[in-house]
């Protein structure tokens with residue numbers, strides 16, 4: 246018989262927190278999800294990193310207790326903290342540049358770092374960004390990931406759009422990343438790409454309403470508490486705009502650079518400009534601009550229509566002296582492929598070829 250969320254919460258109410266109350270009375274359970282196959286996952290959100298640092302026994306107890314319930318086939322419990330990065334937290338000895346991963350564990354609170362770190366076993370980290378929402382950044386990220394994988398690269402993909410995850414849908418998987426030791430999780434693999442998204446942990450019908458520090462703590466776990474390696478490239482699908490996630494990345498991880506996606510419209514370009522400006526301020530190189538939804542080619546008569554304007558992104562890249570990496574046409578198949586979890590770049594045809602070209606550009610530029 247399927248287990249209910251109420252039964253799980255009842256069980257978790259039996260796990261006491263050292264400084265008083267229990268996991269439920271202290272309102273620490275987030276993102277509780279029960280899948281039809283009996284897999285259960287949730288986060289324990291401690292109010293402070295200090296408390297999170299002491300809660301590994303409670304996390305382990307919660308995971309064991311839930312796993313033992315009738316109807317539960319597997320339980321994954323992740324520990325995180327609300328105030329993930331306090332400014333005055335004690336700093337560990339710097340390890341940047343040593344090539345060693347930071348000591349960030351799922352089962353314990355990530356330790357604050359001094360500077361950007363390399364991710365163990367990952368050669369390059371590339372963010373896919375946009376200034377404006379809805380310009381197709383996630384679509385570009387998933388297609389570029391599979392196009393690179395098709396060309397023999399070892400590719401990972403992080404959906405860093407924690408408040409609006411879409412990669413689980415676009416990559417067509419509902420598998421849950423698993424962790425045998427409760428510390429490091431294994432990404433799921435979809436279309437030859439290793440993937441982690443919050444959309445694989447939380448109920449996709451429930452809005453994730455999280456405060457900034459919890460979001461940045463989650464991103465850090467996705468970066469440093471996942472068995473990524475060996476990878477040629479880790480692609481990060483950013484949320485739109487210039488917020489906490491972008492800044493966390495700049496501070497925490499050694500990035501090769503960012504690709505900025507824009508449509509040719511003026512409004513999108515103005516926002517793309519802001520995104521480029523932000524990356525320059527945080528010293529992440531902008532490796533190139535990609536124009537999405539460039540033109541519509543009528544499938545019946547072959548007529549090309551530049552619905553959102555023509556050549557805007559190329560002109561902007563020339564103006565800003567940033568490489569123009571290519572244009573992706575506006576095509577119904579792109580959306581349909583994304584909606585059905587089989588990125589268009591997996592197949593053949595003009596759009597798939599546009600993505601393959603983009604992947605080749607990156608590889609030839611030493612970035613893929």
Ligand SMILES: Nc1ncnc2c1ncn2[C@@H]1O[C@H](COP(=O)(O)OP(=O)(O)OP(=O)(O)O)[C@@H](O)[C@H]1O
Pocket residue numbers: 375377378379380381382383384385406409411484485537538573574575576577579580581583584
């Ligand atoms: N080249 C394209 N042709 C047709 N539809 C596209 C194309 N690129 C993206 N889309 C569609 O546009 C919609 C928005 O795309 P997507 O979610 O990738 O944008 P985004 O910039 O990541 O959005 P968000 O701001 O929500 O993160 C999706 O329905 C997607 O399928």
